[in-house]
Amino acid sequence: MxxxxxxxxxxxxxxxxxxxxxxxxxxxxxxxxxxxxxxxxxxxxxxxxxxxxxxxxxxxxxxxxxxxxxxxxxxxxxxxxxxxxxxxxxxxxxxxxxxxxxxxxxxxxxxxxxxxxxxxxxxxxxxxxxxxxxxxxxxxxxxxxxxxxxxxxxxxxQIADPLPSSVNLTVDVAADDPLAGALRKAGARVRADGHCFEFSADAPPPPAAIRAAKESGATVIGYVTDAFGPGREDEVLAEVSALTALGCDEIGCAESLVVPASPLQVRRVLQDAAVRARPAVLRVRLSGDNRLALVNALVAMKSGVSHFDVVAPGSGSSGLPLGDLLHLSRQLEVAGPPDLAHIRE
Missing domain, CATH: 2.30.110.10 (Electron Transport, Fmn-binding Protein; Chain A)
Known part of the structure; x- marks a missing residue:
């Protein structure tokens, strides 16, 4: 029947x-x-x-x-x-x-x-x-x-993205800081080590410079500045596409240090940027001065982002603190770099 x-x-x-x-x-x-x-x-x-x-x-x-x-x-x-x-x-x-x-x-x-x-x-x-x-x-x-x-x-x-299984960190910390050694051992990337060739989307280097960086073994990262500025979605996504065409290994979306990003704007941008960036890795650089920084980090994870730029204690930078992101990842049961459970926050 x-x-x-x-x-x-x-x-x-x-x-x-x-x-x-x-x-x-x-x-x-x-x-x-x-x-x-x-x-x-x-x-x-x-x-x-x-x-x-x-x-x-x-x-x-x-x-x-x-x-x-x-x-x-x-x-x-x-x-x-x-x-x-x-x-x-x-x-x-x-x-x-x-x-x-x-x-x-x-x-x-x-x-x-x-x-x-x-x-x-x-x-x-x-x-x-x-x-x-x-x-x-x-x-x-x-x-x-x-x-x-x-x-x-x-x-x-719309698609509701699951949380990533792990987060990958690039940490702003002095190369001779004892913490840098612990970070390297744990598998995090220390920005001061100079293994990355970074540039801004509004001032891209010539293709020959990018090829030379790749041949030297450096990771090529192009950053979109003020990626979460209100009304900038079309411009930001066009810059992400341009960076993809340049052959970047990673594409970073950086929050403005002047205008705090809202979670809704982070979602609007990253949901499409994650698609446009492929096959490059999409990463996010958030401001630590934004009261909604951890909310924005969670939204980024839910938008398909697992790579973050963070700052170590005492670095003097205004980015998202390393300890805050590690705390968030532990609460969400998202794995971070191993051996960082007792790192100073």
Missing amino acids: PVDSTTFRSVLGQWPSGVCVVTTVGPHGVHGMTASSFSSVSLDPPLVSVCLGNHLPSRALLGEAGKFAISFLGKDQADIGRRFAGQERDVKNRFAGLDWTTTANGCPVLSDAVAWLDCTVAHAYPGGDHTIFVGAVTDAALPRITSPLLFHSRNWG
Whole structure:
């Protein structure tokens, strides 16, 4: 005996999925709808599938057109998801007011989607009250790098990142300080040792200098200054992308010493910076003068950051104190460098 539809729907609601807008063209113009029943099918040849309810106008139009496009939505596009799901009743034209690009197949895709696929229908299979369309992918693009929009239990959301398994530290401490030896032994990096080639994103060195630093065995680190300044997200993310293109081993986001960073701003920046920085390691340099410094450190960890710049006692620097971050990591049961349990705080 099949399970009842209410229970089945509730169970399926516990499976989180990404969100996309499926578009096609018909006799009266373009048509689109929100879907979460999307799946990859094959890499060679490239095939994907999407399931559309047989009662939907999109199902008939897509079948007749023999082509469709899929736009993947980003974390900031829940309003578009709701619009194409028909949840905004006052919207008469779902396509109005949005920036669209027309594919070679003639299907519209969102210009600022996280990614999009252009497809021709290769197969159409009956699937109960739905039709399973398998599309042969003819074109694809990634217009924007940002975290995806998720759908779970009838709610729109974002990825909640787990805490890292461990933190990695670069410590500002005098090279001849006895503490520096203990830090080296524990596996932390002592900044004064000079094993890093550091520079600011607004004054990058020539590529030859970066190559020479890499050949010497130095770790190349590019820093974005005032990374969490209000209204600077686009500029900061562009600088992160530029540093990635330069071939940095690590990319640092540094808090301003003048304008304290808010946890919300730290989250906004790091959630996308962590994606743009790959394959480089993303690190954070926080100000110790900010009352929310440890909150920001926690937010950074939850945003995919495990590498931090900290300052040792007596260093004279205004960064996040080493002892504070070690205390936070212990409370969160996030492993730090070994043998630092009794280090002076």
